[in-house]
Amino acid sequence: MRVLLIEDEPWLGEAVRDQIEKDGHPTDFVTTLAEARRHLAAANYDLLLLDLLLPDGRGLDFLRQLRTSGSTVPVIILTALDQVSNRIAGLNAGADDYLVKPFDLSELSARVSAVSRRYSGNPNPLVKLGELRIDTAGRSVMRDAARIDLTASEWALLEALIQHPGMIVSRSRLEDRLYSFNEEIGSNAIEVHMSRLRKKLGADVIETLRGLGYRLKLD
Numbered sequence: 001m002r003v004l005l006i007e008d009e010p011w012l013g014e015a016v017r018d019q020i021e022k023d024g025h026p027t028d029f030v031t032t033l034a035e036a037r038r039h040l041a042a043a044n045y046d047l048l049l050l051d052l053l054l055p056d057g058r059g060l061d062f063l064r065q066l067r068t069s070g071s072t073v074p075v076i077i078l079t080a081l082d083q084v085s086n087r088i089a090g091l092n093a094g095a096d097d098y099l100v101k102p103f104d105l106s107e108l109s110a111r112v113s114a115v116s117r118r119y120s121g122n123p124n125p126l127v128k129l130g131e132l133r134i135d136t137a138g139r140s141v142m143r144d145a146a147r148i149d150l151t152a153s154e155w156a157l158l159e160a161l162i163q164h165p166g167m168i169v170s171r172s173r174l175e176d177r178l179y180s181f182n183e184e185i186g187s188n189a190i191e192v193h194m195s196r197l198r199k200k201l202g203a204d205v206i207e208t209l210r211g212l213g214y215r216l217k218l219d
Helices: 010-022 033-042 059-068 084-092 105-120 152-162 171-178 189-201
Strands: 003-006 027-030 047-050 075-079 097-100 126-129 132-135 140-143 146-148 206-209 213-216
Touching (some): 003 033, 010 105, 033 059, 047 059, 047 105, 059 075, 059 084, 075 084, 075 105, 152 171, 152 189, 171 189
Parallel strands (some): 003 047, 047 075
Antiparallel strands (some): 126 132, 206 213
8 A cells, every 4th residue: 555644743754654664555755735746646645644734734625625626545634633623624524534643653553454444345354365364454364374474565465456356456556555756666576576475375366467467366
């Protein structure tokens, strides 16, 4: 999942970015709404983390503009505004969740995972795939009683496929899941990660559709 973080406090933004990237989600961090608009025009994001009080405007107005334009990207508000009226305004403007500062970073991770599951159409974090048992909340994969360890990149690819069961996920979409805005992408990076993922999960779990992308082979 590719995340755009809009937060004007550098120390907090860096801590949140590091936490979300540790969870396996490439995160672009900007400090103004103008920068956020430029990033949204140039890339596809799966989640926005939005502060409400920013140097060049109010996050709530920005959120309303997003929804008015037809954007359905999930949004979690991160703010020090803790009154019930602020929460109601944020949710009514189109936010999916509202987290008051200061917050525990592990709670943020849990809320990010919950929003991601809701948008994938399956709020259940437990997924069965043949002999594999996948816990998307706990970020674990088991075959029988044996745990399969995945790197952050491998998990990001698997999560992208799980969120679109039976559907083709394009290479460009997978690249968005792996790399942040200014990061260079190797020409065969996706193929290398997919090859390693197949070795761990089984060669028949992921199907390659040449020129189109990849999809999970469902039972």
